[in-house]
Amino acid sequence: MIIGIDLGGMSIKGGLINDSGLIIEKKSLPTGAWRKPQEIIRDITRVIDDLKLKANDRDEVVSVIGLGVPGVVSHNNAFLEKCANINLEQIDLKKEIELLCNTQVFVDNDANVAAIAEYEVGSLKNYNSGILLTLGTGVGGGIIIDGNVIRGAHGAGAEVGHMVVGENFYDCNCGRNGCLETFSSATGINKYINKVLAETKSPTVLRDYDRIDTKLIFDSAKKGDAVALDAVNRFVKYLAIGIVNFINILDPEAIALGGGVSHAGQYLVDLLEKEVSKSLYSKDIEIAELKLAELQNDAGIIGAGFMAKNLHK
């Protein structure tokens, strides 16, 4: 059996995973992200110990533990360089947890882990190479080529949202201008809509709402609202530029779209396919299939488990 842990800003979610990739037991604790590193680590090991007891009850042994974290991990899935929103960084998380748990541990970035989950049991299952793009507050993702995750030489690879794809009216929080996530994330489309509403008098149903979210924008676009449609088209235009960049650079077999914005569903995929097909380097050569990601909340646990299983081999 394997233990997968999804460390997030809110909670430490763990699962006991069987050989088929099914979660058979779950355990979670609040992260308490502001606490001292040792307190957070202690609660991670509490989740692990609890799941180990549950494995024991089934006469099973846990062979390896995988941990997905929202940060940059280096030194062969061991060292946490930095971590978004959690008070853990510059720490050998692998070693710290192994000392407390007596089982081999591997750590990876949560976006890589989500891509591994899609690759093992989700939308990228039947492909040798694939990219997961998660369209949420930002744009994240993971890249898998011939079964190997592209982690980068310094643990900083697959920051797919920070590929410059154009010029935008506001700078990215990474300091550059034109990053994919400033166009094609929930934040990006919301900022654009707010700008249009403030600077124009264009009539739109969006003006009737106190709070505009991505779902409302996409739903209004589907119904033909011109302002919403313009924003969706801009979102799609730059996402298509990013996708064609990935096709031109890495030529994967499939690209899956996950994250909150991907709930726009096949409507988004259809718009993207149309835009992508206009921009190909060569019309004669087959390209990556565009798909919707399949896994939901448990992807972090499952992916962390498979990540560790693959590295444990």
Place this chain on the structure above:
Amino acid sequence: MIIGIDLGGMSIKGGLINDSGLIIEKKSLPTGAWRKPQEIIRDITRVIDDLKLKANDRDEVVSVIGLGVPGVVSHNNAFLEKCANINLEQIDLKKEIELLCNTQVFVDNDANVAAIAEYEVGSLKNYNSGILLTLGTGVGGGIIIDGNVIRGAHGAGAEVGHMVVGENFYDCNCGRNGCLETFSSATGINKYINKVLAETKSPTVLRDYDRIDTKLIFDSAKKGDAVALDAVNRFVKYLAIGIVNFINILDPEAIALGGGVSHAGQYLVDLLEKEVSKSLYSKDIEIAELKLAELQNDAGIIGAGFMAKNLHK
């Protein structure tokens, strides 16, 4: 011994390569790029047969043949989908040549082959992962991660010059706007200089010349000519965006610059390092080393040989 063949628009250049990667015999014939495919293939096999005889004279046997071509190669280094400037496409080049030569053949894109040469015996020799960017008429290159060339699922990977990095005043010949090669190639900087000279009255030494090439632009920039410096800065700005995109996506150990424009040398590397360092996602994490490529004309032959040797294993 290995035979490496560099098929170019002008000539079919072949070399007999020993185990250390040294070319010990050479042979070339004109390509006659407009001729019937079978005539071109016949001359490729003539070069091979000649080199095989020379191996025989030394009591050596040729174990495998590598062929680098300016085109898209698919189906496990066999099928030439399309080929720039040479009348060869939609042809199983591996099979055709193997039938005539009785030795195993592998075919690869010439940019991948150049990257392999740098990785095996040149500027990327001491790294696990690296990217070669060739800055010439266009921008080409190859990507190697953990010793593996990223060829793409359909043979169309590593079209690194066709990553959109901004918005330009003219479209790329691939049909998109803002491709890296429209900013940071000899063509890109020349088009920009011509536009500035035509649209402004800015004084510059460049106006004294009938023909302006990249070397003149870089030399004038080094001497402080404002117009040349502006063009070089623009070239560097967008190349740095491309390089930081590669760092954010693939996080390689090193990035090497080759091609004609790289003859601007350390001056170019220094400008790039300065620009890149301003744009990093995280200032705390080590990044790829920027270097000049080391191999010159024989890179195509050597790389084709190593490509075949690696696939033959």
